[in-house]
Amino acid sequence: MSTYYVTRIEEPDFGCEGRPEGQEIKDKVYLKEEITKEETIIFMEDKLLYERDINEGMKVVIDGDGRLQKAEDRS
Template identity: 55%
Template sequence: MLETFNVLRIDEPDFGCEGRPDGMAVKDNVLLKSNYTGEEMTVREKDARLYELDINEGDQVFLIDGEMRKIR
């Protein structure tokens, strides 16, 4: 059985007035809460991947080999 998580918060990095360095893949901090244990954990995920999978705050996800997947 796969453990499922609620996405509590997605924090995007703030690069300030300098902006994002060229060629750097932006990674967000994603705060997850286990639906099984209630424990919270933070994982880092590429911002583009979150958009690709349409993962937003309030969604339910699971992790397979460290990769996040949205529960449809």
């Protein structure tokens, strides 16, 4: 399983309308593979990034559902 570093997280810009109620918000997450340095972009639910406390600069892995997990949280 590859390990990545989160290089940047971009949240969608909703302008003056603000965040839409009840709509799932996905952030654009830029990743760099630890060994090959290959860059990848994934989209992940904003709520899950907060719940999993994933921020720029962190070491992560992509789980079986295609979502990020902190690398040190793996079993």
